[in-house]
Structures are given as structure tokens and as C-alpha cells.
């Protein structure tokens with residue numbers, strides 16, 4: 001029998017209990033994937049609380065690019081393992097995620113940019129990511145519509161190509177993890193605003209939801225752009241600044257590009273969906289804000305930069321533009337794991353503009369940490385204490401189109 005799936009039919013509704021083993025704040029990809037992998041480990045007395053609807057944060061607003069061609073020895077293995085989990089995720093969740101591994105080009109427009117991409121390619125290869133450098137003729141073969149004219153202020157001189165990179169249906173991933181967690185007994189509570197974090201004798205022991213107090217052995221914050229607000233509830237200041245990030249899509253066009261293309265110099269990335277819409281995104285807005293409204297200025301800037309690569313798109317209509325919040329860390333790397341001096345409290349944040357692709361491995365490793373009490377090696381470098389120890393990761397390739405800072 002055909003099963004009609006709507007977000008509301010994918011998870012059950014529950015009365016909030018007074019106690020859980022684990023409370024996760026935030027029903028985005030990181031909160032839900034952690035809940036899913038916890039349940040797979042047999043930890044099912046778990047509640048995921050969200051002040052809005054499931055996936056209503058950045059997880060339902062991103063441009064869904066999945067890749068692993070990062071720069072650092074900490075970042076590359078982490079994102080490589082996430083891509084590997086993504087490759088089997090549709091089967092794992094029994095849900096079609098429309099994962100299209102059609103490849104991704106990071107363009108270089110100057111000798112120094114090409115030098116940087118070459119270096120990144122080398123590190124990628126050493127750490128098991130299928131990146132390679134390609135020149136203008138292969139770029140033209142892969143993306144025939146791109147403008148390769150020389151003599152422009154920013155001519156395309158080369159590209160780092162990762163063929164296993166791709167694009168996935170972001171809300172399907174969120175719903176799939178939500179449904180998978182629910183089926184194993186996890187409770188998902190949308191429209192449940194955490195207003196306080198309860199501490200006793202120096203440990204976190206629960207959360208406040210309005211006038212309800214919910215106790216828990218572990219409270220994990222997976223609130224991305226709102227992480228600083230949650231941290232304030234335990235008198236903590238995180239090294240994060242929340243910036244809006246915007247994107248837009250055009251009206252549907254005949255297929256002209258089947259890979260994503262990104263340019264750090266132009267601060268823009270472009271791909272075409274299977275419906276024919278052209279998705280265009282770039283760097284974060286240069287100011288800090290919690291506003292999720294899009295702006296004309298950013299639309300004009302993104303459109304102008306896109307036209308540098310695909311001038312024939314001049315005159316195409318824009319259908320939608322939107323914004324989401326990004327919790328930018330100073331070293332472009334996540335902040336994951338326990339917080340020194342605050343037992344019972346865990347962070348999964350600092351996901352900035354790069355966190356969707358990290359969803360599977362982020363949840364997998366946080367669940368392992370909660371279950372075993374031991375920090376998995378893969379996320380050890382991302383602990384908050386790196387900032388006091390001066391051990392920053394410096395993952396500047398995290399957001400090549402957004403490397404504006």
C-alpha cells in the first residue's frame with residue numbers, strides 16, 4: 001500500500017516527561033542525527049526539543065552541498081567520514097534522499113589561488129579524498145556553459161575537482177533522521193522552547209521549558225546560530241558570532257550544468273537542481289544578526305558574481321531568496337564535545353556555513369561520546385578548550401565561497 005509521508009506523520013507526538021537520559025536542544029540535522037545514532041546504540045530515553053518546527057533552522061535553509069575537500073588534517077578525515085556515511089544514508093534511513101554525487105569544482109582565478117588549490121589537492125589525496133587539479137580544457141568539458149574567456153579581471157585558471165562531492169535533498173535528510181530516531185523510541189518535541197538550563201552542584205542536570213523543569217543526565221546543545229543564547233544560560237561565552245547567510249534560486253531552466261561550481265575569489269557558488277532551478281549562494285553577510293530576512297543588496301551582489309561565470313543567465317528571473325543563521329567560529333571549525341568544568345553539558349556547534357555536510361558524522365561521534373564517555377579521536381581537535389590552549393584548527397577551506405574574513 002502506498003504510504004503518504006508528510007512531516008507530521010513521520011514522528012509521533014508525546015507529552016513531555018519529567019526525566020530523560022538525554023535532552024537534545026535543537027531539531028536540526030545535528031540534534032536529530034545524534035538522537036538517531038544514540039537510539040542505534042540502545043539509548044532511547046531521549047528527547048529532542050525545538051522552539052520551532054523540525055528542520056526550521058539552517059538545516060532546512062541550506063544549499064545542501066556535500067563535499068570533503070577541506071584543508072586541514074583535522075577537517076579532512078572528519079568530512080571524509082561524513083561523506084562516506086552520506087553515501088549509504090538513504091539505505092540506512094530507508095528514505096530517498098536524492099543524493100546526487102555529480103562532483104564539485106573549486107575555481108582558481110590567480111596564480112596564488114591555483115597554488116592554494118594545488119596544496120589542498122595534495123593534502124586531500126594524502127588523506128583519502130578524491131580531489132585532483134584540472135585545467136581550463138577539462139573545466140570546459142565538465143561545465144561547458146562556463147565563461148572561460150581570458151582577459152577578464154578574474155579569468156578561470158584552474159580548478160580543484162572532487163568527483164564524489166554532490167548535492168542532497170536537505171529536508172529529506174532531516175526528516176529521515178527524525179523518522180529513524182522516532183521509530184526507535186526517541187521523542188521529538190517541536191515548538192518547545194528551552195528557556196533555561198538547570199545546574200546543581202556545578203553540573204547540568206536538566207532544562208527549563210517555560211514553567212516545566214525537565215531533568216536529564218546529559219543536555220546537549222545543537223542550536224547552531226542560537227548557540228550563544230544557550231551558552232548564556234550557563235554563564236558561558238562561546239567564541240562564535242552569528243551571521244546570516246543568504247541564497248537564491250532562479251526560475252527553472254533547461255539543464256546546462258550538472259556539477260556545483262564555487263569561486264572563492266568571486267564569493268559565489270552555483271548549481272542547478274534536478275527541477276532546473278539555478279541555486280546561487282555565497283559568503284555570510286558581513287554583519288552579525290539574528291534576522292532571517294534576505295536583502296536586496298546581497299541578491300544584487302550574488303547575481304553579479306554569478307554572471308561573471310555564467311553571463312548568459314542575465315535576464316533570468318529569480319524565484320526565491322532566503323536567509324538562515326550561521327554560528328561562525330574564528331577558525332572555521334566546529335566546537336564539539338564536553339565543556340571543561342560543566343559536567344552533563346555537551347556542545348555541537350560552530351557549524352557555520354559548513355555544518356550540513358557534517359551532520360551524519362557529527363551525530364555519530366556525539367552519540368559515541370555520550371554512550372561511552374570517551375571523546376572519539378575524530379572530534380578531539382574540535383573541543384572548546386582549543387581556544388584557551390591556542391590550538392586552533394584554521395580550516396579556511398571550510399567555506400571557500402565564504403572565505404571573507
Ligand SMILES: Cc1cc2nc3c(=O)[nH]c(=O)nc-3n(C[C@H](O)[C@H](O)[C@H](O)COP(=O)(O)OP(=O)(O)OC[C@H]3O[C@@H](n4cnc5c(N)ncnc54)[C@H](O)[C@@H]3O)c2cc1C
Nearest residue numbers: 026028029030051057058059063065194224324355356357
Ligand atoms: C543559506 C545557507 C546555505 C548553507 N549551505 C550549506 C551547504 O551547502 N553545505 C553545508 O554543509 N552547510 C551549509 N550551510 C550550513 C548548515 O545549514 C548548518 O551548519 C547546519 O544546518 C547546522 O545544523 P544544526 O542542526 O546544528 O542547526 P540548525 O539546523 O540551525 O538547528 C538548530 C535548531 O535549534 C533550535 N533552537 C534554537 N534555540 C532553541 C531553544 N532555546 N530551544 C529549543 N530549540 C532551539 C532552532 O529552532 C533550530 O531548529 C548553509 C546554511 C545556510 C543558512
